[in-house]
Amino acid sequence: MTAVRPSFRARTAAEYAPAWPQVRFSDAGGGRQAATASPGRLELTTPEAVADLRRSLGRTLAESRRSVRVTQDRLAVLVRWSRSSIANVEVGRQTAQRTFWMACDVALGCEGALLAAWGRTDALARRLREQQKEAQIRQLLTASPPGYVCRELYRLLADSGWPP
Numbered sequence: 001m002t003a004v005r006p007s008f009r010a011r012t013a014a015e016y017a018p019a020w021p022q023v024r025f026s027d028a029g030g031g032r033q034a035a036t037a038s039p040g041r042l043e044l045t046t047p048e049a050v051a052d053l054r055r056s057l058g059r060t061l062a063e064s065r066r067s068v069r070v071t072q073d074r075l076a077v078l079v080r081w082s083r084s085s086i087a088n089v090e091v092g093r094q095t096a097q098r099t100f101w102m103a104c105d106v107a108l109g110c111e112g113a114l115l116a117a118w119g120r121t122d123a124l125a126r127r128l129r130e131q132q133k134e135a136q137i138r139q140l141l142t143a144s145p146p147g148y149v150c151r152e153l154y155r156l157l158a159d160s161g162w163p164p
Helices: 047-067 070-079 083-088 099-110 113-143 148-159
Strands: none
Touching: 047 083, 047 099, 047 113, 070 083, 070 099, 099 113, 113 148
16 A cells, blocks of 8 residues: 655755844844845844734735635634634734644645745744844843843743753
């Protein structure tokens, strides 16, 4: 008996999130950070850029769903989520985990496209969270008395999962 082969090749995690170059931090002034990237270097991202990418991902899900003539109700049954959650994800109001995007990929026959798009969105959201933590640490190091800095740094590092 032969195994059924998927119509798409399995991708590794490295293919979903490309290797990013070293991040260099530079304040664009007034606490606002640039969202564009220049060759060979990553600029800081903004919450608005992450939100825009999430809305774009939701639109991609809605277009994929409509192209195969599946309703939100039917997709909800196929992926075992509620119809309202499907609607919220499609407009970018709600985030969904990797398992949701994998189930949608399979249910809609997108051959990994939705999962790859989610990977890019998730990588940008993670980068934003890391940059926000680093900004908190820089602020503590420049403005606080030493005892307070140690307690707050320890709390931030512990929240980040350190030590491993």
